[in-house]
Amino acid sequence: MSSILIKSATIVNEGKQFTGDVLVKDGFIERIDSLIDSTADKEINAEGLHLFPGCIDDQVHFREPGLTYKGDIYTESRAAVAGGITSFMEMPNTVPNTLTQQLLEDKYQIAAHNSLANYSFFMGASNDNLDEVLRTDASKVCGVKVFMGSSTGNMLVDNPTTLEKLFAQSPMLIATHCEDEGTIKRNLAHYKELLGDDIPVRYHPIIRSEEACYLSSSMAVELAKKHNTRLHILHISTAKETHLFSNDMPLENKRITAEACIHHLWFTDADYETRGNFIKWNPAVKTQADRDGILKAVLDGRIDVIATDHAPHTLQEKQQPYLAAPSGGPLVQHALVAMLELYHQGKISLEQIAQKMAHNVATIFQVEKRGFIREGYWADLALVNLNKPWQVNKGNILYKCGWSPFEGNTFQSQVEATIVSGNLAYENGSFKNDKSGQRLSFTR
Known part of the structure; x- marks a missing residue:
């Protein structure tokens, strides 16, 4: 057409x-x-x-290659498009991890044939692939992803020397997952000693605690300031972390920016009782005060972007006991309508939704000629x-995994x-x- x-x-x-x-x-x-x-x-x-300008989601996990029983680029991009998301940036913790330029290009080739939405893929960083990271073409790749936490196991970057070099030498934006591994391990060991292996999911935000998030986020900010790195911290989950960021300059001049996710703006720890592992994410959904503090930072400009961290798992995986159930959930189909629900509740304006889900993402990542309604x-x-009210149910969910944390909600x-x-x-x-x-x- x-x-x-x-x-x-x-x-x-x-x-x-x-x-x-x-x-x-x-x-x-x-x-x-x-x-x-x-x-x-x-x-x-x-x-x-x-x-609206089509939403640009700067953090998704579409599971291809290697984990396509959970989702793939075709199925999840379809769900995104149905939800008003026209572009996505996908993470490197696929199988194999996207740690070489060839593996990165392989994902682009899959998307070229199968994606309904516009696409980009992050180059992954590990403790020993700095040379590969430095070969990344900044005009064709959205950024470098660094997991400063245990969310993805073998992609954890915990070598201080490697982190220093990455922040000092990266040719482009570094996006970070920030949770302190040592703090989480200590917390988990403590609750295993108290409760054994049958830990209720409500302990998730206590194990993956505010302290774990703040220690890691503040370290990333310190490194970025030291090396003048272009840093973007993903999925802020605590009110305390929001004070690491500023709103005292135009967005295009910021060297350090931050993202909030739909689930941290919607759910609280009270929801574990009814939603259980279906709202188990890393970083964890925390308190109402954290949710309110994150929204406040979105509104006043300390947090710049709203995204999803879309990360599908099968129903069977999510129905396992807390310690065995993986973290993450599908969100791209329902992200925009969830934010519009907050608009209906008087919590955010339509203009702010367009800004945080499209304009600012385009500005932060310097996306060429997208993110705005402009000639x-x-x-x-x-x-x-x-x-036009509608209820989320199994019959209208488009994710390959077939479920949504919003099931039963009316938008x-x-x-x-x-x-x-x-x-x-x-x-x-x-x-x-x-x-x-x-x-x-x-x-x-």
């Missing part, structure tokens, strides 16, 4: 809302105006609907009905259509273009 005309949408973009038309042609936004009197191959009547930019767009908003790189990929519950995603490029 070479052209699409969206008529009479309420456009949410760059801190404003206004009613207008958008003409998409050959993949790009050709014109934005109050009234466009033109013909197109496809015309969408968007009266009463809100048009000359790629047409990545999500058309949303803010007043007031629904994604009506998603345009990916100028292609109508999704409309009214149906997928229109199966492989429309493009590789993201970066202006670095």
Whole structure:
């Protein structure tokens, strides 16, 4: 489809809302105006609907290669597109871990054939692959991922010399998972001694504690300041950590930025009683005070991005006892509507949602011509009905794993259509273009 005309949408973009038309042609936004009197191959009547820039999710785990029984690039990108996410950045803890340039390129080749959404992949860092990391092409790869915590086992970077070299020499943005391994091990040993192997899941945020998060995050910030590294800390889970970040300069001038995830803005430790392992993430969902503190930091600009950390596991895996159940859950299909639910609750504005889920991600990662509704930019767009309630259930979940932590929730908003790189990929519950995603490029 070479052209699409969206008529009479309420456009949410760059801190404003206004009613207008958008003409998409050959993949790009050709014109934005109050009234466009033109013909197109496809015309969408968007009266009463809100048009957002497509969300850019800077942290997903789509499980391919090696773990495709949980999810794969095709299935999870479909779910993302249905949720208004038009671009994703995927993590290196696949099997094998993405620790060489060849393995990184292998993932790009899979996505080129199978992804409905636009895509990029992080280069993984380990204790002994610095030379490979330094070969990464910053114009074609979103960033370098460093696990400063035990979330992914053998990808843990815990050698102080390696960390110093990474932060001193990385040619591009470093994204970190921050939890202090020593603190977690001590906490786990303590509760195993008290309770044996039958530890209730409610102890998860005590084992993976505020102290563990803050020790690691503060160390990452200290290293970044020492070496002037471009640092992006992922999935902040405590109110205490939010004070490591500033809101005293324009985003494009920040060297240290931070991300909050949907689950840390939605759930609290009170939810372990009913949701159990289905809300077991690393870092852990913590207290209501932490949830409220994270939202406050999102609103005042200390936290810059809202993402998912989408990480599917099978029902069977999640139904195991706490110590055996893996951490992580699927979120891309429900991320935007979950944030719109917070809008309905009066907790965040539509403009802030567009900023945190699209504009700021594009700015932080220097994504080329995406993340904004602008003439000359790629047409990545999500058309949303803010007043079309629906309930999440097994019949409408698109994740390969077949479950959602939001099952039973009713959302007031629904994604009506998603345009990916100028292609109508999704409309009214149906997928229109199966492989429309493009590789993201970066202006670095």
